[in-house]
Amino acid sequence: MENGIVDLVSFDQGFAWRHWAVWYFLLVGSAVGASLIAFITTLRDENDPKVRSALFAAAALGIAAPFPLLADLHQPARFMHFYLGAAPDSIMWWGSWFLPGFVAGLAALVLLYSPFASRFTAYRRYVWYWTTVFAIAVLAYTAGEMTIVRARPVWHDLFFPVILTLSALVSGSGAVTIVSAARGEVWDMVRRMLGLGSLLFVAGILTWIATGLGKSGTFTELAVQDHPVSLLFVMTGACGVGVAALAATRVALLNVVAGIFAVLGALVFRWELFMGAQAQPKTEAGFLPYSLLADGDALAGLFGTVGLLVVIVVILSLILVDEGNGEDARPASHTTH
Amino acid sequence: MKTRREILSLGAVAAVGLSTRPASAASTQPQASSSGHVPRWGMVIDLRKCIGCQACTVSCAMENAVPVGSHRTVVSSYELPTKNGPGQAVLPRLCNHCENPPCIPVCPVKATYQQKDGAVVIDAEQCVGCGYCVQACPYDARFINQETGVADKCTFCVQRVGAGLLPACVETCVGGARVFGDLKSRDSQVSKLISAHKVDVLRPHMGTRPQVYYIGLDERLQDRVEAEFGSRDLRNQEPHQEV
Numbered sequence: 001m002e003n004g005i006v007d008l009v010s011f012d013q014g015f016a017w018r019h020w021a022v023w024y025f026l027l028v029g030s031a032v033g034a035s036l037i038a039f040i041t042t043l044r045d046e047n048d049p050k051v052r053s054a055l056f057a058a059a060a061l062g063i064a065a066p067f068p069l070l071a072d073l074h075q076p077a078r079f080m081h082f083y084l085g086a087a088p089d090s091i092m093w094w095g096s097w098f099l100p101g102f103v104a105g106l107a108a109l110v111l112l113y114s115p116f117a118s119r120f121t122a123y124r125r126y127v128w129y130w131t132t133v134f135a136i137a138v139l140a141y142t143a144g145e146m147t148i149v150r151a152r153p154v155w156h157d158l159f160f161p162v163i164l165t166l167s168a169l170v171s172g173s174g175a176v177t178i179v180s181a182a183r184g185e186v187w188d189m190v191r192r193m194l195g196l197g198s199l200l201f202v203a204g205i206l207t208w209i210a211t212g213l214g215k216s217g218t219f220t221e222l223a224v225q226d227h228p229v230s231l232l233f234v235m236t237g238a239c240g241v242g243v244a245a246l247a248a249t250r251v252a253l254l255n256v257v258a259g260i261f262a263v264l265g266a267l268v269f270r271w272e273l274f275m276g277a278q279a280q281p282k283t284e285a286g287f288l289p290y291s292l293l294a295d296g297d298a299l300a301g302l303f304g305t306v307g308l309l310v311v312i313v314v315i316l317s318l319i320l321v322d323e324g325n326g327e328d329a330r331p332a333s334h335t336t337h
Numbered sequence: 338m339k340t341r342r343e344i345l346s347l348g349a350v351a352a353v354g355l356s357t358r359p360a361s362a363a364s365t366q367p368q369a370s371s372s373g374h375v376p377r378w379g380m381v382i383d384l385r386k387c388i389g390c391q392a393c394t395v396s397c398a399m400e401n402a403v404p405v406g407s408h409r410t411v412v413s414s415y416e417l418p419t420k421n422g423p424g425q426a427v428l429p430r431l432c433n434h435c436e437n438p439p440c441i442p443v444c445p446v447k448a449t450y451q452q453k454d455g456a457v458v459i460d461a462e463q464c465v466g467c468g469y470c471v472q473a474c475p476y477d478a479r480f481i482n483q484e485t486g487v488a489d490k491c492t493f494c495v496q497r498v499g500a501g502l503l504p505a506c507v508e509t510c511v512g513g514a515r516v517f518g519d520l521k522s523r524d525s526q527v528s529k530l531i532s533a534h535k536v537d538v539l540r541p542h543m544g545t546r547p548q549v550y551y552i553g554l555d556e557r558l559q560d561r562v563e564a565e566f567g568s569r570d571l572r573n574q575e576p577h578q579e580v
Binding site for chain 2: 002003004005006007008009010011012013014016017072073074075076078079081082085087089090091092093095096145146148149150151152216217278281282283284285286287288289
């Protein structure tokens, strides 16, 4: 744009949402995606062994999710303020109730699928309904709380909730694919969801970029003008295509790679959506500088989140064992086609 | 008909009065009302008088202990092309204390609210520092205070106004560009300025109904300023140096 305006004195405000928000949205979105896959599978056969794979993925991601969310509060010790009063006008306040409901449901399901609660298996169905209702509520609130922010044109866009939700489902499928591949399963339904979802995801991003051409403060400006960001968008797109291609195979290792790409693509996408959008000043042009690699705290957060996930995975491996034999669920004892 | 002696006496009284009272405060000094009248505070910024000296920025930071690197009010400065070549324009920015503030409904703990006098304020003891209000403000007027860990913003110097004083930025404005007062009162200087001049607000299409009005606002500065180049780009290019 050539208008001859030069900013002589300008000021930058800091980022209100830090990298922790990216981890949170990745974890909780993927957890919801995985839990929905598990729920759909239970509708056909509640005792299908693949339900455990999806539940494992959902629980690992979902139980980890509240930690980065808490870390993103600048006054984390005051989190109880969410529950000491009512703010029904705020979507975030509703989310503060949906998230514990979802996580509690996942934790209860883990227990109900463990050998310790074999007498209570009749309750699984009710808890699945509970968890699914809260999962959908979490999906709605996470997308909704950002979409209503009119001050951020990147978020205040019809494409935003659609593609964010699609991305959550794709990364959830990716997480389930990783777990089921580690258990020696090839899960055709999830493989197809992953491939189709990835293609839709890439198509959606390209359409979103096309609709914002020439407009200020949009997703397109973020993707096109801010060069490092656009590079990451290309990576995201490539990941999507790669996932779609790899998901078409029945080789377990390639499915794991596809799953990893799906989760990484969702991570990059969220990073750009959340940090990139915040890098756009609301009243002036330009971008505020921010880089994951330049932020030691963000790198620590990345390793901390991965470490937390590893710990939860280990604990779940001890609890969520195969029904009947009491052995660890991970050995590739059954391959289903 | 007044005699010459009476006219001269009136002139002398007026001269003494003008020399002892700050010009901008003469008719805008907020007063606690004993009649039950609740004012609606607002501000008019006459950009023709602003020289971009940043005295308001500094006095605000001093009055409100704003941490280094954050600002409750600033004066942005731009070079704008004109018929006669490049010209300079300044734009003081602060919280607009909107009639329809988007920062309030999003708060999940009701820490931010609007007083009866229109000032949008934050309960620092209640705020959890989630930053949602910072995202919702279309004016970049809010920030997370890195020392307190809670949301922070201009309050129209609620502590000073409550004591019958003017906000620090108004008190310090050397050009008298910032005028503060009761928008409900027809006799206030802000109301008179609004009725006597064409005034504009920032980003009117956001539907927030800002209560900070500008006289002489260039339409190119009213919304997101699409500067081609400038200080932000220079900051991004140069290695960051601690000052």
